[in-house]
Amino acid sequence: MSVATVSRTLAGNYPVSEGARARVMAAVESLHYVVNVHAKALSGRVAGPIALVIRDITGPSLAHVAAGVEQEAAARGRLSLVCATHGDPAREDDLVQLMREQHAAAVVLVGGAELNDAYHERMAQYATALDSAGSRLVLVGRPPLPAGLPATIVEYDNRGGAFQASSHLLAAGHRRILFLGAEREINTGVQRRTGHLDAFRAHGVPYAEELDLPGAYTRSSGYVRTRDALRAGVEFTAVFAGTDMVALGALAALREAGLDVPGDVSVVGFDDVPFAADLTPALTTVRVPYEDLGRSAVRLALEREERVAGDDHVVLSTQLVIRQSVRPRP
Amino acid sequence: MSVATVSRTLAGNYPVSEGARARVMAAVESLHYVVNVHAKALSGRVAGPIALVIRDITGPSLAHVAAGVEQEAAARGRLSLVCATHGDPAREDDLVQLMREQHAAAVVLVGGAELNDAYHERMAQYATALDSAGSRLVLVGRPPLPAGLPATIVEYDNRGGAFQASSHLLAAGHRRILFLGAEREINTGVQRRTGHLDAFRAHGVPYAEELDLPGAYTRSSGYVRTRDALRAGVEFTAVFAGTDMVALGALAALREAGLDVPGDVSVVGFDDVPFAADLTPALTTVRVPYEDLGRSAVRLALEREERVAGDDHVVLSTQLVIRQSVRPRP
DNA sequence: TGTCTGCTAGAAAACGATTACTGCCAACGC
DNA sequence: GCGTTGGCAGTAATCGTTTTCTAGCAGACA
Numbered sequence A, B: 001m002s003v004a005t006v007s008r009t010l011a012g013n014y015p016v017s018e019g020a021r022a023r024v025m026a027a028v029e030s031l032h033y034v035v036n037v038h039a040k041a042l043s044g045r046v047a048g049p050i051a052l053v054i055r056d057i058t059g060p061s062l063a064h065v066a067a068g069v070e071q072e073a074a075a076r077g078r079l080s081l082v083c084a085t086h087g088d089p090a091r092e093d094d095l096v097q098l099m100r101e102q103h104a105a106a107v108v109l110v111g112g113a114e115l116n117d118a119y120h121e122r123m124a125q126y127a128t129a130l131d132s133a134g135s136r137l138v139l140v141g142r143p144p145l146p147a148g149l150p151a152t153i154v155e156y157d158n159r160g161g162a163f164q165a166s167s168h169l170l171a172a173g174h175r176r177i178l179f180l181g182a183e184r185e186i187n188t189g190v191q192r193r194t195g196h197l198d199a200f201r202a203h204g205v206p207y208a209e210e211l212d213l214p215g216a217y218t219r220s221s222g223y224v225r226t227r228d229a230l231r232a233g234v235e236f237t238a239v240f241a242g243t244d245m246v247a248l249g250a251l252a253a254l255r256e257a258g259l260d261v262p263g264d265v266s267v268v269g270f271d272d273v274p275f276a277a278d279l280t281p282a283l284t285t286v287r288v289p290y291e292d293l294g295r296s297a298v299r300l301a302l303e304r305e306e307r308v309a310g311d312d313h314v315v316l317s318t319q320l321v322i323r324q325s326v327r328p329r330p
Numbered sequence C: 001t002g003t004c005t006g007c008t009a010g011a012a013a014a015c016g017a018t019t020a021c022t023g024c025c026a027a028c029g030c
Numbered sequence D: 001g002c003g004t005t006g007g008c009a010g011t012a013a014t015c016g017t018t019t020t021c022t023a024g025c026a027g028a029c030a
Helices: A003-011 A018-031 A037-042 A060-075 A089-102 A117-132 A158-171 A187-202 A219-231 A244-256 A274-278 A290-305 B003-011 B018-031 B037-042 B060-075 B089-101 B117-132 B158-171 B187-202 B219-231 B244-256 B274-278 B290-305
Strands: A050-054 A080-084 A106-110 A136-140 A151-156 A177-180 A238-241 A266-268 A285-287 A313-316 A319-321 B050-054 B080-084 B106-110 B136-140 B151-156 B177-180 B238-241 B266-268 B285-287 B313-316 B319-321
Touching (some): A003 A018, A050 A060, A050 A089, A050 A290, A060 A290, A060 B080, A080 A089, A080 B060, A089 A117, A106 A117, A117 A136, A117 A151, A151 A290, A158 A177, A158 A187, A158 A238, A158 A266, A158 A319, A177 A244, A219 A244, A238 A244, A244 B274, A274 B274, A290 A313, B050 B060, B050 B089, B050 B290, B060 B080, B060 B290, B089 B117, B106 B117, B117 B136, B158 B266, B158 B285, B177 B187, B177 B219, B177 B244, B219 B244, B238 B244, B244 B266
Parallel strands (some): A050 A080, A050 A106, A106 A136, A136 A151, A151 A313, A177 A238, A238 A266, B106 B136, B151 B313, B177 B238, B238 B266
Antiparallel strands (some): A285 A319
């Protein structure tokens, strides 16, 4: 009995006699044989894995992107590789190289990034390098690349979500809204701020510069910025936190100052992390379809690989989720 | 210039003349060459990946295990494969088979499991099947296997944590403690209940059967059980929730009933999820070293592979984190 | 009976690397 | 001047599959 017969029996794509099949199956059983993917990949084609490159898996929102990627990948018979960069660009370089070696079907890069030339240059390199290795670069929630580069972009509507959130506050009568945005020129921060300013413009309300407080997207930064604003006597009746984690910090600072939410100050967040509904008061926030982002990333990349029609650039919508942290108009 | 020279230049484990090396590097640069892992794996040895098999990545605690696994794997030059089972044992079977094909260095199974013969039989099969393929089975937070089976076990002290939590409540004067445990014979649930009962015994307090309410480890189950207990007029001054998610539901039910925490009812949870400190009141709970569990799983499996001394069974300790959800003794 | 056809099995060439082995050439010792 | 040694490069075997091509054998048909 030759190796060819075994291969054909297991693949089932070629006639094999009943007797031979039985003997092969018996041997497979008794030896606990499993094919060697590496050998299989060398000759016949094997579906490449999906690589997810993420800053940190434990972030509540990023974990959902990971879940979406894993789910869609599994549904299409792919394995998911998960790698954390901890924000180190050098590590990102290494991982892209590594994924080229691994023949990943798609390399999904997730998370906001600074909008500058260095970023675009790096992404352009990634895109062409991966393309030449047969992998597809997918950017999720990151600034898009100039058309023509071999990359798939999955964005979500930061501006629209922020517009809805700020409009909600303005409609409730708030005029002085503390804006706890992002530090530096992170794309998500810039877009959310644009939506915020657009809402002011749409409502014909002038924008007070001193209420715009950039900082890190962390709980502690939200706490510090809110506490310091209160100490400095800055007047505001609402807080628009750049993320739910920032909102968490803001809520802590307000509570510490003896202020009631939403009685004295209203708060909105951004992300709709799972525990947002469990805070006291339940947080009004902008829902970002994180799981969908992950699923879309994989779907678009693989549909393209399978020569199915598929976009190379989608923008998923965001939606304001109204809970109890904003005081309704009296 | 032969392929051998290229291989030797890149591996750097054999003398190559300066000229040849330069020409190889130039070609590598211009062609954007990367080695093919599959070919490399077929001949020279390649470090196998670490596979993480988990019920659901989005659980706040499981995400931390994943982060620990990824971190330790990356530090040791391994890739991490993440797969979700969504609680389907058939999917788990498939994944173990798949990981044998992938030549994973370790297959890490995470999450509580029912203590019965079927479980032990399945795990025993996994252990030997993986062992014969050169992979190591690692069970994290799951019931250990009989000694002699080729598996590594990483547990944490459920009983001790529960003992501390219940002792804390008893020491604060609580006698009627609602225990929101697990449904069925899940190992974590059984062990936490044992710790709870041991604390009563240690304090010489009789245990009231009607306060023992088994159910799912979910937010909604915590809510329903607490609400129904209140409606039924069950008397209690404290709640020991089996997990922080359950505590979340209990807090919601108590708040809805107009009860103050910790003024009227004290609450403790289990897990110490990241947002536990941000609840109102901040939740007193048992810290489980999730990230450490993940790191230890990888470390033990790989140290064994590398023939370094290493245990095959560790139990990490848990610790009560005292915050504001328990009323101190008056 | 000879040939054609259809079914199944084996032989061998890929796939892309690593590495033991062989061999060339220059330098060196005697 | 000749044998030896050592440094470096090429040849070829190997890893475990898939797949193409070849071949054997039986039955059908003329």
